[in-house]
Amino acid sequence: MSRATTPKAKGAPALVIAPGATIGILGGGQLGRMIALAAARLGYRCHVFAPEGDPPAGQVAAATTHADYRDHAALERFAKQVSVVTYEFENVPVETVHLLEPLVPVRPGARSLEIAQDRLNEKTFANALGIGTASFAPVDDVPSLEAALARIGTPAILKTRRLGYDGKGQATIEASSDPAEAWQAVGRAPAILEARVDFEREISVVIARALDGTLAPFVPVENRHVGGILDRTTAPAPITPTLAAEAEELAGRIVDALDHVGVLCVELFVSKAGGLLMNELAPRVHNSGHWTIDACGTSQFEQHVRAVCGLPLGSPERHSDAVMQNLIGDDVERWPALLADPGAHLHLYGKAEARPGRKMGHVTWIKPRSS
Numbered sequence: 399m400s401r402a403t404t405p406k407a408k409g410a411p412a413l414v415i416a417p418g419a420t421i422g423i424l425g426g427g428q429l430g431r432m433i434a435l436a437a438a439r440l441g442y443r444c445h446v447f448a449p450e451g452d453p454p455a456g457q458v459a460a461a462t463t464h465a466d467y468r469d470h471a472a473l474e475r476f477a478k479q480v481s482v483v484t485y486e487f488e489n490v491p492v493e494t495v496h497l498l499e500p501l502v503p504v505r506p507g508a509r510s511l512e513i514a515q516d517r518l519n520e521k522t523f524a525n526a527l528g529i530g531t532a533s534f535a536p537v538d539d540v541p542s543l544e545a546a547l548a549r550i551g552t553p554a555i556l557k558t559r560r561l562g563y564d565g566k567g568q569a570t571i572e573a574s575s576d577p578a579e580a581w582q583a584v585g586r587a588p589a590i591l592e593a594r595v596d597f598e599r600e601i602s603v604v605i606a607r608a609l610d611g612t613l614a615p616f617v618p619v620e621n622r623h624v625g626g627i628l629d630r631t632t633a634p635a636p637i638t639p640t641l642a643a644e645a646e647e648l649a650g651r652i653v654d655a656l657d658h659v660g661v662l663c664v665e666l667f668v669s670k671a672g673g674l675l676m677n678e679l680a681p682r683v684h685n686s687g688h689w690t691i692d693a694c695g696t697s698q699f700e701q702h703v704r705a706v707c708g709l710p711l712g713s714p715e716r717h718s719d720a721v722m723q724n725l726i727g728d729d730v731e732r733w734p735a736l737l738a739d740p741g742a743h744l745h746l747y748g749k750a751e752a753r754p755g756r757k758m759g760h761v762t763w764i765k766p767r768s769s
């Protein structure tokens with residue numbers, strides 16, 4: 399097969415990237431690893447660009463560049479060696495994408511990153527689309543925190559605007575808390591204060607959007623977090639078909655507004671009153687979509703590869719219901735028992751050291767579809 403169906407003319411990068419080509423992945427974690435595995439199944443090679451040594455994705459990729467995201471020379475060399483670039487985590491600097499964009503198609507584009515990297519942008523963007531969120535206010539110092547608390551009340555959560563993940567960079571504020579201490583706890587970085595939502599459950603929608611704008615949402619799933627980290631995903635979420643349809647529609651509105659190409663995850667709270675409030679966006683494949691590998695016709699990783707290569711999407715239909723359990727830190731030592739369980743599908747990420755809080759792998763159990 400040819401490397402690309404459309405010749406790569408100067409200034410007019412190929413739209414469709416055919417199997418045989420090389421996909422560049424910014425980021426070397428388990429998400430990149432699973433993208434590379436799905437890409438290999440479709441006949442693509444992957445080239446991982448990651449700052450850390452021995453990245454999990456590098457173990458299964460055709461090539462790895464070990465360099466900083468701001469190393470312009472390394473990025474230019476990388477761009478020459480790949481037909482399309484994607485990213486597997488949202489904290490890639492936007493300037494990296496801006497540097498690559500004139501050289502090679504970058505999918506999803508910079509706008510998805512810009513919105514999702516900043517919690518204030520993200521919530522403002524959602525509200526502008528008519529999507530509800532917890533009440534929020536920007537915080538830049540102790541006086542603005544005090545003003546935000548007077549407006550939003552307690553309990554509330556102070557979160558850094560940028561670079562927070564898995565509950566990091568967050569402080570809960572109760573009526574008795576000292577605002578100055580909370581400000582200190584988030585490192586005195588630009589932040590937002592959010593009302594703490596009294597939710598019934600947390601759900602997410604993982605959705606793919608193709609280059610031609612076709613949408614393919616996976617069924618909404620329920621997520622349980624422990625200590626701010628995803629612990630378990632249940633597919634489908636036990637919600638009404640009406641609410642599920644509302645969540646899928648809302649996710650479609652988001653990817654359309656971003657002109658997103660690839661997979662994106664929308665995390666939502668189902669409020670006790672039964673409404674949906676957006677918590678955050680991940681402009682990439684997501685931990686709450688791992689179950690799709692074992693329970694759907696097309697996994698989130700294959701959908702992502704299809705979308706960024708300009709191919710038609712596969713069916714997101716599930717053939718089974720599923721429960722996905724993350725293996726965090728020492729949990730990974732359960733691997734012999736999990737291998738002995740005939741219903742368990744074990745996925746390990748090739749990480750040498752099992753530090754507390756580190757995602758080492760996951761396991762998915764599937765059962766016949768309930769509905």
Ligand code: AMP
Binds near residue numbers: 592594665
């Ligand atoms: P985040 O990093 O924003 O995804 O937060 C991690 C987890 O903290 C979420 O999945 C929720 O379980 C909880 N959380 C975050 N923000 C809120 C909020 N405004 N109200 C209630 N719980 C929250």
